[in-house]
Amino acid sequence: MDTFFIFGAKYLIILSVLIAAWFFYKFPHKRKLAIFGFCSLALTFILAKIGAHFYNDPRPFVTEGFTPLIPHAPDNGFPSDHMLLASALPAIIIYYSRKYAIVLWIIAIIIGLSRIYVGVHHRIDVVGSVIFAVVATGIAHYVLWKYKITGPVE
Numbered sequence: 001m002d003t004f005f006i007f008g009a010k011y012l013i014i015l016s017v018l019i020a021a022w023f024f025y026k027f028p029h030k031r032k033l034a035i036f037g038f039c040s041l042a043l044t045f046i047l048a049k050i051g052a053h054f055y056n057d058p059r060p061f062v063t064e065g066f067t068p069l070i071p072h073a074p075d076n077g078f079p080s081d082h083m084l085l086a087s088a089l090p091a092i093i094i095y096y097s098r099k100y101a102i103v104l105w106i107i108a109i110i111i112g113l114s115r116i117y118v119g120v121h122h123r124i125d126v127v128g129s130v131i132f133a134v135v136a137t138g139i140a141h142y143v144l145w146k147y148k149i150t151g152p153v154e
Helices: 002-010 012-026 030-054 060-064 081-093 098-117 123-146
Strands: none
Touching: 002 012, 002 098, 012 030, 012 081, 012 098, 030 081, 030 123, 081 098, 081 123, 098 123
């Protein structure tokens, strides 16, 4: 069981990126998706940096004194960078394909649970990452739609 969670915590993010890249490759309106994706990812990163500045959450292995299943620096665990990317990708893609987004959300959930299981994040780190990604993507979608930079695909 540990091997599954170690794999999920360290390497499953690669599958998310590959699926998102495949979706981008197959998507006919690349310009719209690229603009929306870039703005969403940038805003997600900015919100995460702001959140990390205001909230410090020492990693579980630091506060509880155990050795995590994967090596990690004993820095601020909030928010989870892996979970930020893992949740930003489906939050972006859901506007264009529910099927791909559902697959990516399932992978994101496994990643989040794995990061908690291996002892490098608390639940708040994972949930905070999801919230940052969803809020940032929602803001980017609203602004880009309002100013007609992106919109529905024809």
